Amino acid sequence: MQELVDHPTTEAQVELIRSGKSLRSEEMTINMGPQHPSTHGVFRVELVLDGEQVVDAIPHLGYLHRCFEKHTEAMTYPQVIPYCDRMDYLGAMNNDWGYALAVEQLMGVQVSEKVEYIRVIVGELNRIASHLVGGIGTYGLDVGAFTPFLYCFRDREIILNIFEKLCGARLLYNYVWVGGLSHDIYPTFLDEIESFCGQFRNTIREVNELLTGNKIFTTRTKKVGVITKEVAINYGISGPMLRASGVKWDIRRDDRYSIYDRFDFEIPIGNDNDGALIGDCYNRYWVRMREMEESLRIVEQAVRDCRKTPTLMQGDVQKDVPKRIKPASGEIYSRTETSKGELGFYIISANGTNPYRVKVRPPCFVNLSILPDATRGYYVADLIAIMGSFDFVMGEVDR
Amino acid sequence: MGLLNKLDNIESFETGNFVFSTVESLLNWGRLSSIWQMGFGLACCAIEFMAANASNFDMMRFGVIPRPSPRHSDVIIISGTVTLKMATRVKRLYEQMPDPKYVISMGSCSNCGGPYWEHGYHVLKGVDRVIPVDVYVPGCPPRPEALLEGLIRLRDKVRHQSLSKA
Numbered sequence A: 001m002q003e004l005v006d007h008p009t010t011e012a013q014v015e016l017i018r019s020g021k022s023l024r025s026e027e028m029t030i031n032m033g034p035q036h037p038s039t040h041g042v043f044r045v046e047l048v049l050d051g052e053q054v055v056d057a058i059p060h061l062g063y064l065h066r067c068f069e070k071h072t073e074a075m076t077y078p079q080v081i082p083y084c085d086r087m088d089y090l091g092a093m094n095n096d097w098g099y100a101l102a103v104e105q106l107m108g109v110q111v112s113e114k115v116e117y118i119r120v121i122v123g124e125l126n127r128i129a130s131h132l133v134g135g136i137g138t139y140g141l142d143v144g145a146f147t148p149f150l151y152c153f154r155d156r157e158i159i160l161n162i163f164e165k166l167c168g169a170r171l172l173y174n175y176v177w178v179g180g181l182s183h184d185i186y187p188t189f190l191d192e193i194e195s196f197c198g199q200f201r202n203t204i205r206e207v208n209e210l211l212t213g214n215k216i217f218t219t220r221t222k223k224v225g226v227i228t229k230e231v232a233i234n235y236g237i238s239g240p241m242l243r244a245s246g247v248k249w250d251i252r253r254d255d256r257y258s259i260y261d262r263f264d265f266e267i268p269i270g271n272d273n274d275g276a277l278i279g280d281c282y283n284r285y286w287v288r289m290r291e292m293e294e295s296l297r298i299v300e301q302a303v304r305d306c307r308k309t310p311t312l313m314q315g316d317v318q319k320d321v322p323k324r325i326k327p328a329s330g331e332i333y334s335r336t337e338t339s340k341g342e343l344g345f346y347i348i349s350a351n352g353t354n355p356y357r358v359k360v361r362p363p364c365f366v367n368l369s370i371l372p373d374a375t376r377g378y379y380v381a382d383l384i385a386i387m388g389s390f391d392f393v394m395g396e397v398d399r
Numbered sequence B: 001m002g003l004l005n006k007l008d009n010i011e012s013f014e015t016g017n018f019v020f021s022t023v024e025s026l027l028n029w030g031r032l033s034s035i036w037q038m039g040f041g042l043a044c045c046a047i048e049f050m051a052a053n054a055s056n057f058d059m060m061r062f063g064v065i066p067r068p069s070p071r072h073s074d075v076i077i078i079s080g081t082v083t084l085k086m087a088t089r090v091k092r093l094y095e096q097m098p099d100p101k102y103v104i105s106m107g108s109c110s111n112c113g114g115p116y117w118e119h120g121y122h123v124l125k126g127v128d129r130v131i132p133v134d135v136y137v138p139g140c141p142p143r144p145e146a147l148l149e150g151l152i153r154l155r156d157k158v159r160h161q162s163l164s165k166a
């Protein structure tokens, strides 16, 4: 029997697996999904298997296609925001923000300091909430660890409670508006965030104890699903997945938007300590873990700034909201860093109250495109670990 | 079997405790206390559905345990947008479940198309067009409490079910 080829990424290497067999074996095609607990939504993969080994994985999309572009044609600019919420429903704040930023750039609107600070705070809190569910909680579930999931959801509820007080919604906020925010902050907003920050480091420690050092978890994730730097760049993947492959690329730092230049934060990248390989599943998980700490640092710095200058948190959050949102003809591409990666909005305006076209560059769709390459040559059981570590949201893949 | 063994021994009739009931309510009681659900998420509502299963809301205290296969489950919670492409699969999943089976439609999307009712050319306008629904939970997304309320309504429905009449 042929040894498991280390990481066959090219067609030629797949041929090698096929031809290197001393015994001719039959290939089997099986279907995984669209209803499968670990496909994170409705997603179907057609697997070509040779025994337990994955020869090819062909993704089939479209089970959650919700006609985003069609809706944007029929809606006014502010009405599009709720549909942005429903794309990446784990990180809805960041999606709203990305869209609002694009329209603001198109119209040349400058928002106030207060709005910028609140946006950074809610955006980073939402990034933590998203990682707690997608990158860590359900990833633990996928590889068989149930307890971290409960711990993650416990702390996520604290963030959701803050958001609920802020705007009335738990999951899909419609909070970041073009030129402002839908609601002002409530009096104890900063206190609650401070108390959350204080206790969340404990949670990170707990999850580290439960997962990061767990022998079963590390055995299932280390050296599995390796995506090398070159392959990652060629596919155009972004976000924590790209960083896990060892590329230091974060739009918050490399193509600055909002007020991220005021904060001091690290960009964690994958490493090969303790038997891991750069770009394997373990590194993707580990990058997300450390990213949560960095987000926490940003939030803490933002809250400290707000405390230092009491005038910062005064003023109307809707002062800069344009009375009539009707950008002049033109087009814009604007990108932001969400919890999944680079989210781009390409908006064409034809001088109307509805956008002429809104094209989205979703991070999850692009990240998912690497699935066949990342799984070839691994075992079926590893496929679950690999797919889970991508942390994709089907709402954004299919839109 | 335990009860039959006891019947052999007349003494235990005098000392033991009795509960009088009908077969119907005993069966219904058993059914409503262990409604196993199919672990199946469709869209945004599935996140709230997961939250209802997790620590703060703990749906499992009602005996609701997620099962990976439709063959094990009693209830299917349609949590999210059903597209035309997915509708046939949802129907297939429903047909694979053993009787008696129940359906909870969670969220506006599966109730009526939700935010996608007007321009969503690819969205099914209500899952009740393909499978019969027992309980509708409104909201976009419904809060976990709302889902729990829906579940309690379903338990009421099961409690008053009749064996002879459909």
Ligand code: SF4
Residues within 6 Å of the ligand: A086, A172, B043, B044, B045, B046, B079, B080, B081, B106, B107, B108, B109, B110, B114, B115, B139, B140, B141, B142
């Ligand atoms: S009802 Fe709302 S939250 Fe639920 S799936 Fe539809 S759009 Fe998402």
